[in-house]
Amino acid sequence: MQGEDDTGLSGTQDGELGSAQATAADYPANDILAVIVDRAPQLSRSHRRIAEAILGYPRLFVEKPVEELVPWLGVSAPTITRFARLLGCEGLRDLKLKVMGSMRIGLPYLEPPTPPATLAEVSERVVMRAQDAILRAQQTIDLGALQRAIDMIGRSQMIYAFGSGGVSSWLVEEAHNRLFRLGLRVSTSSDHQMQMMLAATVGRDDVILCSSLSGTNPELIRTVKIAASYGAGTIALTVPRSPLAAAVDVALTPDVADVLDVRGPTPMRYGFLAVLDMLAYGAAVSARPAALEKLRRIKQQFTTYRDADTTKSLSD
Template identity: 45%
Template sequence: MMTSSKDSKKIPDIFGRIHNLLPELSRTQRRIADAILQDPSGFVEKPIEEIVPWIGVSAPTVTRFCRRVGCDGLRDLKLQIMGAIRVGARYLKTQEPVTSITGLRDQTAARAHDAIAQAMSIPDSVLDEAIAHILRADTIYAFGSGGVSSWLVEEFQNRFFRLGKTVVPCRDGIMQSMLAATMESDTLIVVCSLSGNNRSSLEAMQIAREYGAFSLAVCPPETEMAEMADLTVPVETHDSGDVLGPTSARYAMLYAIDVLALGVATRTREKSLETLRRLKHQFVSNVADDEMRPLAD
């Protein structure tokens, strides 16, 4: 069983603790909390002699506040704040949000365009090799866990089953490891990850390797997953910095999957056309009678 090196170095969420305590704090303690949440770096940088006049409270009040939020003292509080700043600095001071509908449209479209444009730099040779492995595989297992990766594997199945490929998606970490133990040399495991360090998927990849399965990762380059995979389709998932907007990395991942799907379809043209025709025939006959609608619901 793989363990994360971060397990023993978990950083306390001091900001979350302070937010939860806000309704219960006294008026003077609330002033300290507000100062920390509004300017955490300023609070950390100031000695107690400057904190007192800056916030307008007494030194004993600062000490009581430290204990109220679960810290041993001011030094411990500052250490926890510094750790939390390193983890979530982007979420403490966000850029001025767009408010007009036109601005929302433009920003969303621009972020999607930038993500896809960046994904277009995936090397041709990598895509060509990935398509070849998908074509050769008798069975494809698609693994992903988390907010985006979990539905990306469903999308992988949705794209490839209609091309005649057997795809088994799985987003449960324990089940991924169990399925990996049943794999053989003619099995392809496709792992999607926005972080490239999902522990359950990494463990499943390691188990699958023991049994000769080929692993294809769709993830950021220079990550643990990219290093472990037999072949990596590198998709950069760094966002623009606007944490309020949905991650545009979704578009980059979908672009990569769509390119692979189109590549498989064009290389199995006759078989894919017949499979798609069958699906469309049944869809039009039993679900929707609009011939030009997409082959889905």
């Protein structure tokens, strides 16, 4: 291409590219897309054009042969090769392989679905996805497993609710919120080291109730195995066919698929919360009248000291 700037970094000559090249150790967890984003402001005009094409259309970049890339990008083949080597790749083929590796995880972030056009559409998507997740949870939960979990909870001397991460950490806090008011003793932790230590102190009448949206958390799996070795019962709220589901006595596994819209919150949490509410409601029904007396006491103190309106929710 006539007059194009084939230098790698602004103000850098071709002969100096060796000093600017990245090595394999420079990649953050082999994330070449992060390398491209980081270097983009310092790239020459031609190399920036290649970088923008990779970040904007990674699938097309990978699929096109070099003879189609040249007119598509508006740069020469040697310029593409120099760009690849500037990033520490052996050539175009190596660059494409690294881009493909990043696409395996990053494609929904690079080519997300069409966003909602209005705030009304935002609210509609959130509500529809939540409704679908709750309905899927109700349709796919194993009622036999749910009943066994309710029975274990009702017989327990102590319940340890364990989870970590953005969703499961507050799900186990919600488990505490729902179960303590039934007269059940509950302790929560989102710290893996503390979870392991607590698991080592359990008795045979204790229960571990854990939550994981991935079902592959190795520390949580280790914790439930430790607790089981001391005779505690183990329950997991997790995804079907996961290592965590296989590691516990009772697996509550709503089959709620995530949506590939990375801009929005995962609707899976609505499905998991619905199952947790099923568990708590079932435990309350099974525990009556003892549970009703605990609930009455809470309401009595709440109306005495906070709000005399007895129609409001039970201090949730």
